[in-house]
Amino acid sequence: MTSAALPIDPAPCSSLFDDTEFMNALRLQMLKFATLQVRNQALAEDAVQDAMLSAYQHIERFQRQAALKTWVFAILKNKLIDILRKEKRYTSASILEEGAGRNDEALLDTLFTDHGHWQKDERPQKWDEPDHGLESSDFWKIFDTCLDALPARYSRLFMMREFLELESNEICDNEQLSxxxxxTTLFRARLRLRECLEDNWFAGETCP
Amino acid sequence: MMKCTEATQLLSEKLDRPLSTKEKVSLGMHTAMCPACRQFGKQMSALREITQRYVQSDDTESEDAKK
Structure with missing residues (x-):
């Protein structure tokens, strides 16, 4: 197979975009993340569209799905940061907050004794990173599941801080939060994520 | 003596704001004696590193793509 005669032929790599199953899954994952962050369907769709378009324009860079995914998410991340900075939020936080408080009390009761110390069974264990294949797609599936299990407000603020890497004061300003x-929200999100990852990934690996 | 509930909260907040000297001292005293909270502190940093690598693959091609 030769493509020498066609300088603009995207053939060598276009199979990435032709894999509709992969592209649909990727698009849905991006859309879900974008919608969680900007909480506006139209803005989220525009951001995903732009990121996809710019990936398409650089299609020759990508040999593998993983590389394409990393790249479009990097683009999406910057677009979301722009949107969050421009569109100060106008919706009330109260809807997403409801119910979270009570669950937190229950979680704290499970994790800690009445005296405020770790329950014996709940004490954090050592996480052996290299042995556990953090880069494997299995790990990220569990990470996503754990993230989804958080109240939406928690995962939103957690990812804003840790993935989009916005500073706390900027988040507080954008979101009109103290x-x-x-x-407190970040603490509770981390506490739950930590628990979920330890139970479902780090603890499980030792007994295959 | 600080409780684990308070220590864990500070170990999380440490990632978002500078702790006061008083907080640092009490937290240091607590973690010196509490292996569980020491582990928790390490996991808080690990969680940050993990999350920053969200959707990134470790193959070298993706590194090339960013250049």
């Missing part, structure tokens, strides 16, 4: 409210 610093202590943000810190």
């Amino acid at each position: 610093v202590s409210n943000l810190n």
Whole structure:
């Protein structure tokens, strides 16, 4: 097979875009993440569309699905940061907050004794990174599941802080949150994620 | 003596704001004696590193693609 005669022929790599199953799954994952962050379907769709378009324009760079995915998410990340900075939020946080508080109390009761110390069975264990294949797609499936299990407000603020890497004061300003409210939410999100990852990934691996 | 509930909260907040000297001292005293909270602290940093690698693959091609 030769493509020498066609300088603009995207043939060598276009199979990535032709894999509709992969592309649909990727698009849905991006859309879900974008919608969680910007909480506006139209803005989220535009951002995903732009990221996809710019990936398509650079199609020759990608040999593998993983590389394409990393790249479009990097583009999407920057687009979402722009949107969050421009569109200060106008919806009330209250809807997403409901119900989260009570569950947190229950979680804290499970994890800690009445005296505020770790329950014996719940003490954090050592996470052996290299042995556990953090880069494997299995790990990221579990990570996604754990993230989904959080109240939406928690996963949103957690990913804003840790993945989009916005500073706390910027998040508080954009979201009209108090610093202590943000810190408490981030703490609870991390506490739950930690618990979920330890139970479903780090603990399970030792007995195959 | 600080409780684990308070120590874990500070170990999380440490990632978002600088702790006061007083907080650092009490937290240091607590973690010196509490292996579970020490582990929790390490996991908080690990969780941050993990999350920053979200959707990134470890194959070298993706690194090339970013250049």
